Amino acid sequence: QVQLVESGGGSVQAGGSLRLSCAASGGAFSRYSMGWFRQGPGKGRQFVAGISWRGGSTYADSVKDQFTISRDNAKNTVYLQMNSLKSEDTAVYYCAARPLGDVTTTPREYDYWGQGTQVTVSS
Numbered sequence: 001q002v003q004l005v006e007s008g009g010g011s012v013q014a015g016g017s018l019r020l021s022c023a024a025s026g027g028a029f030s031r032y033s034m035g036w037f038r039q040g041p042g043k044g045r046q047f048v049a050g051i052s053w054r055g056g057s058t059y060a061d062s063v064k065d066q067f068t069i070s071r072d073n074a075k076n077t078v079y080l081q082m083n084s085l086k087s088e089d090t091a092v093y094y095c096a097a098r099p100l101g102d103v104t105t106t107p108r109e110y111d112y113w114g115q116g117t118q119v120t121v122s123s
Contacts, residue, residue: 002027002112004095009117012085016121020080022095022114029076033098035110036069036080038091038119045094049080050103058103063089085121092116 008020022034035050049069050058057069068081078095096110104110 002032002097002099004097004112004114006093006095006114006117009093009119011120011122014086014121014123016085017081017083018085018119020082020093020095020117020119022078022080024076024078024097027097027099027112029097030073031099033101033103034069034071034078035096035098035103035105036067036078037094037096037107038089039094039116040088040091043091045107047105047107048093050105051078052102056103058105060105082119085119087121087123090119090121092118 003025005023031053033052036048037045038048039045051069051071071078094116095114097112098110
């Protein structure tokens with residue numbers, strides 16, 4: 001059973017930065033495509049960024065040039081570097097793993113999820 005544990009969330013002022021981490025255990029991490037999603041108050045879960053098992057990355061238009069996703073297969077960890085944060089980035093951020101296939105923006109196509117980490121951006 002794959003387990004995902006996010007960390008790095010917190011409260012930050014607008015314009016600040018945070019780096020989220022997602023540590024995976026229990027599976028063949030290097031063969032998984034990984035995604036970051038977020039869910040703001042009263043909203044559905046939205047795709048933020050993904051990185052395939054080959055290393056290619058995909059971003060939502062709203063975070064391009066602002067967020068960077070990366071992975072360290074030796075540490076079984078995926079990261080999300082978030083810069084120039086805005087109040088609208090406030091959400092619970094989740095990482096997800098997709099053992100078979102490439103990055104997709106559809107939450108139901110990911111098999112494993114972390115518990116989420118809260119990011120709050122104050123203006």
